[in-house]
Amino acid sequence: MSFQVAPFDHQHDTIASAMEYRNLPGGNARGVGVTSPNTYRGGFLQQSVSAVHHVDNSVSGGRKFETYGFEYVPGPRGYIQWYANGIPVFKIDSRAIGPNKLSKIGQRVISEEPMYIIMNLGFSNSFGSIDFENIKFPASLLIDYVRLYQHPDRIKLSCDPEDRPTSQYIMDHALAYYNPNITFWDQTGYGIPEYDINSQCSK
Numbered sequence: 001m002s003f004q005v006a007p008f009d010h011q012h013d014t015i016a017s018a019m020e021y022r023n024l025p026g027g028n029a030r031g032v033g034v035t036s037p038n039t040y041r042g043g044f045l046q047q048s049v050s051a052v053h054h055v056d057n058s059v060s061g062g063r064k065f066e067t068y069g070f071e072y073v074p075g076p077r078g079y080i081q082w083y084a085n086g087i088p089v090f091k092i093d094s095r096a097i098g099p100n101k102l103s104k105i106g107q108r109v110i111s112e113e114p115m116y117i118i119m120n121l122g123f124s125n126s127f128g129s130i131d132f133e134n135i136k137f138p139a140s141l142l143i144d145y146v147r148l149y150q151h152p153d154r155i156k157l158s159c160d161p162e163d164r165p166t167s168q169y170i171m172d173h174a175l176a177y178y179n180p181n182i183t184f185w186d187q188t189g190y191g192i193p194e195y196d197i198n199s200q201c202s203k
Contacts (some may be wrong), residue, residue: 001070001084002038002050003089003110010102012041014049021051024087032056035089049097050089051082065093065144078110114159114166119143 010192023034031054038050056066069083079093097108121141123130150156158166176188185192 001053003080003092004049005049005097005103006041007107007108008103009097009105011101012047014041014096015098016096018093018098019049019051020088020091022087022089024084024089029173033084035084048147053089055084065142066203067100072110074110074112076107077122080110085113109116113164114156114161115148116159120144155201 019037021035021037023035026033029168032054033054035051035053036199038048038052040048040050042048055066056064066140067085069086070084071079071081073079076094079091081088081091083089094107094110099106118140121139173188176182176185176190182188
């Protein structure tokens with residue numbers, strides 16, 4: 001359960017009182033069902049506001065299914081709340097990433113840009129050590145169902161909404177998006193927008 005934030009807070013600090021952690025009832029001595037703050041808070045390339053939720057080892061190999069979900073309300077007064085087995089276990093609201101005078105940054109928002117859902121079986125040494133000697137390939141990620149609900153007054157099913165248009169930008173930078181042989185932005189010739197904390201961002 002992770003929310004990536006930019007610009008970054010000094011020392012990746014957030015307002016802890018704007019985050020909630022809950023454990024599932026019936027947790028055991030092995031920590032199953034326990035939710036706690038993630039000790040990793042970011043690096044040079046990201047700030048991470050996240051939590052760790054311990055899952056029973058039986059939820060693997062198709063032996064048992066559990067339900068997971070999240071409620072997402074974008075904007076400067078928004079929040080994200082994650083669920084396990086229908087119970088809220090972690091919540092962050094926008095106050096956690098409020099203005100920071102030391103970092104010279106204002107209120108960040110729960111992202112309002114169009115997004116899509118990705119479900120994949122990925123692993124990395126960044127998340128924990130990998131037992132390559134015993135891991136078996138091919139591996140499977142079993143998903144029983146996916147459901148998406150939207151508020152009836154705020155339904156959006158587009159990657160190019162009026163308040164966050166993207167199509168024109170892509171067409172204006174077609175070389176970067178349609179040429180599979182380009183792997184670095186500086187190969188496009190478009191240049192990188194300049195930004196100074198004391199001035200406006202140039203287009």
